Amino acid sequence: MKKLSRSTSLTDQAVELFREAITSGELVAGETYSANSLGERIGVSRTPAREALLQLARAGMIRIDKNKGATILATTLTDLVEVFQIRMMLEVPAAARVARTVSEAGLSRILECFADMQAAADVDDAQATLRADRDFHLQIMENAGNKKLVDVLENLRNLVLTRGVGTAPAARSCQDVVDDHLDIVEAISAHDGPAAAAAMRRHILNTAELLIAQEAGDNQEFDAAAVTEALRWPNVYS
Numbered sequence: 001m002k003k004l005s006r007s008t009s010l011t012d013q014a015v016e017l018f019r020e021a022i023t024s025g026e027l028v029a030g031e032t033y034s035a036n037s038l039g040e041r042i043g044v045s046r047t048p049a050r051e052a053l054l055q056l057a058r059a060g061m062i063r064i065d066k067n068k069g070a071t072i073l074a075t076t077l078t079d080l081v082e083v084f085q086i087r088m089m090l091e092v093p094a095a096a097r098v099a100r101t102v103s104e105a106g107l108s109r110i111l112e113c114f115a116d117m118q119a120a121a122d123v124d125d126a127q128a129t130l131r132a133d134r135d136f137h138l139q140i141m142e143n144a145g146n147k148k149l150v151d152v153l154e155n156l157r158n159l160v161l162t163r164g165v166g167t168a169p170a171a172r173s174c175q176d177v178v179d180d181h182l183d184i185v186e187a188i189s190a191h192d193g194p195a196a197a198a199a200m201r202r203h204i205l206n207t208a209e210l211l212i213a214q215e216a217g218d219n220q221e222f223d224a225a226a227v228t229e230a231l232r233w234p235n236v237y238s
């Protein structure tokens with residue numbers, strides 16, 4: 001696990017390093033770790049390590065058991081379906097709003113995140129591609145003008161990454177991940193709200209179907225038709 005620098009909050013840095021260790025599988029789902037041992041891994045004392053773990057517990061990535069430590073939580077298939085349902089409810093209308101209202105500066109930040117995603121894909125760095133993917137979506141939400149929306153989405157995406165960061169490259173290449181965002185970028189750049197909403201809906205559905213199908217294997221409860229139907233109901237009135 002990486003060590004901390006001293007340029008920003010130790011707790012904030014610890015949160016990011018622990019999150020990366022969870023999504024990469026370095027910290028294993030189902031295993032329990034003490035705050036002391038995790039702090040030692042990144043070169044920080046127990047207090048900021050524990051504060052970071054409390055933040056990750058609130059995000060649903062770990063469970064803290066008194067006198068035992070922090071247990072890394074697995075994300076179930078049902079969790080994944082529910083996460084993508086909520087993302088569909090939140091991100092589709094938000095993309096439309098951002099396309100209509102985004103400023104030049106805001107659009108520039110969105111395009112910068114997309115460029116970072118492409119740069120990571122160019123060197124076939126799966127984790128960097130997915131981090132840039134996360135930042136791209138969060139930047140869109142930030143431009144929607146609702147801070148709580150950003151916080152909710154970040155926590156939801158962390159749950160998906162907990163299950164999916166190691167498996168997404170098997171479902172599609174890093175370049176496929178980038179290409180799946182292109183219609184969103186073009187629609188927002190053109191300030192076309194309906195097109196942005198439609199592109200975001202397609203993207204979320206495609207991502208959900210790929211990841212859930214891969215994780216479900218032969219489990220027919222989570223086949224493509226079932227996932228499509230589960231993700232349809234958030235949009236029946238749109």
